Amino acid sequence: MTLRHAERKWAALAGLVFVLALLPAFVHSDYLLSLFDTAGIYAIVVMGLGILLGFAGQLSLAQAAFLGIGAYTSGWLTTHLGWSAWPSMGAAMALSAMVGLAVGYPCLRLSGHYLALATIGFGIITQLVLINWKSVTNGSDGMGNIPAPQIGSFVFDSYARYYYIVLVAVLACAYVAWRIKTTRVGRALEAIRENEIAARATGIDATRYKIIAFVLAGAYAGLAGSLLAHMTKFISPDSYSFDQSVVFLVMLIVGGSASISGAILGAVLLWFLPEVLRPLKTSYIMVYGAAVVAMIVFMPRGLVGLLETLRSRFVRRRPDAA
């Protein structure tokens, strides 16, 4: 019974991946494909934030800064040192993770609002560094000519091709998050979120686990930043703002913060929402804001919570189906 349930779940997941893999065969608009690619990249950031906030209960408003660190690491290594894209992605991820460690260590001694404020400060400082450290970042003019990744002579230089890199990265990140969530580390993180004093008394080194979560969130955002840099080939500091960090937070909360699929759904939904609202022209931001507020008010557990509620109602109506 439970085995069949698990098997059905895996089959559904495999089907979903198959459909997603076919998407570029049906979507021919470069613009739409670029939206899908970016949505996937943002989903990675949001999954990382999900590990930190959803699992461990620690708020960061600096994820756009980690995105920027990843993007500029990739940009600098490829354009200044002539590295190719793949090792640059690894380095971007590693450097963001290390910055996460350096920032997390002092910050995670703070909690609640103080932690949030400290991360805002870090995010703003990072953006200022990107703007003013001209010899490395080229300042507000941004950095161009970042190469696309390639395997042999196959260059991932179209949005349709790049889509597969993003898809693989999203699946890998979702897998890592899922493994963490369902094993000892994830339980320790959730224990800290639920009751830090009890977690400590149970033998969980809360500071250490919070830092692990912060480092993972940094690594996810760093990878995403690098993916973004190699896709757009041009980066500039204004993309890595506090506002963007808030958008990531909203994506996570709308999706359902402790859920991996929620993080992905939230990122995709909020990334496409402005496109859907485009006909409203200048008043779109008002509707967008109202829609976000409505979602948070009416779906306190996010999209995933809403889907679960609907499903359990559906199942209750047909008890013979279970």
Added chain:
Amino acid sequence: MSSADDVAAAASGLLEVRGLVKRFGGVTAVNALNMTVRAGDVHALIGPNGSGKTTTLNVISALYRADGGSIRFDGGELAGLPAHAIARLGVARTFQNIRLFGDLSVVENVMIGRHVRTRVGFIGALLPGGATAREERETREKAHELLRFVGLEPVAGLPARSLPYGDQRRVEIARALASEPRLLLLDEPAAGMNPAETDTLVALLRSIRERGTTLLLIEHDMNLVMSVSDRITVLNFGQHIAEGPPAEIARNPDVITAYLGGTLDAA
């Protein structure tokens, strides 16, 4: 209270508290407390409200930092260690104001209790199968076993916060036992329980002791204290006023006047 007594007691105690001091601003909550908990005993810590019982437990488990004195557990010093390290050494606890991982299921709460007895870290999590899968399975089995022991197996899958009060206390006990502690600290385990639940609790405490776990408990229910305890320490205004077996404590004139007001037999 003489130093000769202290030395004699120190020879046999699993937990030896000596000269423990805890202050909150100008208030001395625990004042030069001595207490010896012998291995294998059920040891009760009693005293009027505000006498420093919970504070003592919180200092032993390092939720508060001691302002003086020593806490030796199996010969090693606990004072100065962080809470998670103390849990790792084999001291588990429950809380007066229940602290469960409320959104998680009952069995997950107990599985988290296995934290110090399991190893899989970040890298292990990414490598399914083999040692990771085995540890995960064992953790779940042990948790179910403990839930059967405390009589909560049927509600293993429910969110912890959905259980009635008395059951939540037993989840806390199961979670604490999951770490295989040598010393279990219980802060008012019978609080809010009806007489039937309290009877079940007494039986549970006895079977925990039979498993070889030493118990240090704070409790207001005198019937419970007198029936399960091997030794009792009485606190008043943060100070030790008596320590001994229940019958001796019940006769101790200092205890009767300072704490029980002569009503022990009526309790």
